[in-house]
Amino acid sequence: NAGVTQTPKFRILKIGQSMTLQCTQDMNHNYMYWYRQDPGMGLKLIYYSVGAGITDKGEVPNGYNVSRSTTEDFPLRLELAAPSQTSVYFCASRGGLGFYNEQFFGPGTRLTVL
Amino acid sequence: AQSVTQLDSQVPVFEEAPVELRCNYSSSVSVYLFWYVQYPNQGLQLLLKYLSGSTLVKGINGFEAEFNKSQTSFHLRKPSVHISDTAEYFCAVTQNQAGTALIFGKGTTLSVSS
Numbered sequence: 285n286a287g288v289t290q291t292p293k294f295r296i297l298k299i300g301q302s303m304t305l306q307c308t309q310d311m312n313h314n315y316m317y318w319y320r321q322d323p324g325m326g327l328k329l330i331y332y333s334v335g336a337g338i339t340d341k342g343e344v345p346n347g348y349n350v351s352r353s354t355t356e357d358f359p360l361r362l363e364l365a366a367p368s369q370t371s372v373y374f375c376a377s378r379g380g381l382g383f384y385n386e387q388f389f390g391p392g393t394r395l396t397v398l
Numbered sequence: 399a400q401s402v403t404q405l406d407s408q409v410p411v412f413e414e415a416p417v418e419l420r421c422n423y424s425s426s427v428s429v430y431l432f433w434y435v436q437y438p439n440q441g442l443q444l445l446l447k448y449l450s451g452s453t454l455v456k457g458i459n460g461f462e463a464e465f466n467k468s469q470t471s472f473h474l475r476k477p478s479v480h481i482s483d484t485a486e487y488f489c490a491v492t493q494n495q496a497g498t499a500l501i502f503g504k505g506t507t508l509s510v511s512s
Binding site (some may be wrong): 288319323325326327328329332342374376384387388389390391392 | 402407430439441442443444447449488492499500502503504505508
């Protein structure tokens with residue numbers, strides 16, 4: 285199993301550009317999450333999904349959109365990139381029904397907006 | 399609302415010394431507690447978790463944590479650290495409730511030197 289994979293690893297955007305961060309998991313997990321990590325701030329939840337076709341906002345959703353058309357994929361869309369979106373983005377997935385189950389994280393996408 | 403406070407942002411120690419990384423949480427209901435580790439340029443991986451039962455939880459790589467309900471703490475310990483333990487450590491909490499997600503602390507950077 286590859287686990288959770290994310291592409292790209294690095295990206296530099298200009299202000300106002302758009303892009304999609306890809307996330308795929310091969311563990312048949314229902315729950316998927318997008319976090320952003322800023323230095324000294326821990327991880328903040330952007331969006332999450334409890335299954336195909338169902339998504340919901342997290343703590344910091346402004347400026348982002350998501351979709352979940354399949355169990356495996358959970359892409360994150362930035363429509364109009366802003367410098368405040370410079371961050372490291374992590375995708376994670378969780379299996380089972382228990383909220384105590386482990387979340388598995390991808391390796392991250394480092395995004396810089398100039 | 400839940401919150402997590404990691405009391406030390408940086409902890410420098412020498413190899414083979416013991417270490418304790420402190421974590422306090424606030425919640426009005428029962429919670430599940432986690433410690434995750436992030437090695438440089440990687441995603442997060444689970445070290446250990448507390449669900450219920452014994453308050454002393456053992457995890458991977460020789461780490462353990464003790465849950466103290468009266469102190470609302472979940473401190474992480476290792477009796478003898480190695481250079482390879484250099485990483486960022488995150489304490490996290492969640493509830494057994496639909497719609498909740500992991501709430502992370504801001505992280506503690508453990509630096510082990512020889």
